[in-house]
Amino acid sequence: MSFRTPLSTARGLGSAKHGVGHWISERVAAVALVPLVLWAVYSCILLAGVDYDGAVEWIGSPVNATLIILTIAISFFHMQGGVRVIIEDYIYGHLTKAAALMLNVFVCGLAGALAIFSILKVALGGA
């Protein structure tokens, strides 16, 4: 039998056990972004050389549309996580910090959603 109190047992369990999952998800996103960003740089050069019709045609390719949506979604996830750490490091006030963290999530969420919806609209022939 155990002589430990329930509180002692609870304390002994350590962290909330979400830290590692969060850490790993940040690394998975970073690894995914390595090839995606190199492809995106190549695509930027390609898109700089074409007009509106060329860009619409480019997005119309399922491979391009999928890769750009993945790049945008994973980038905004990565951006949100990175700026979150900057806010946590430099903003000390409780309310200011909470507001900045929320603003960061909202900006990344809104910009990411707008970008992905726009890509889908053009890719699916709505342009």
Added chain:
Amino acid sequence: MTTVPRGPADRPMSPHLTSGGMFALHWRWHVTMLTSILHRVTGAALYAAGLIVAAWAVALASGPEAYGSFMALLGSPLGKLVMFGMSASVFYHLANGVRHLIWDAGHGLDLKSANASAFGVFGFTIAATLAVWAIAFMAGVV
């Protein structure tokens, strides 16, 4: 009785900018410190790049006129300067990010390797940025 001085004053106090007199720095620049600061700076700059990409997608979905105006803005001298900065930031953050991933795997953490990889990152950033803009010039898109 002891006369040996002790207490916090004897310890290195870093990064304490001015204790011990005006401009008496208790630290010096290290290349690893510079790479760390630049990783954060380029990361923050790329936040703006993400918003530019989102604006590009919205402009494209808004039609030829909006897209034309947006691309003209990107093609302006200021736009090109921003794009140049973004490309350098992308390559720096990419290379230094890979350096961080290697560290996360437990490799290259000793001082000699960390200093060497720092210069590797700078070299890659300069070479890749110049290469991309050379390709863009040769392709006639800038």
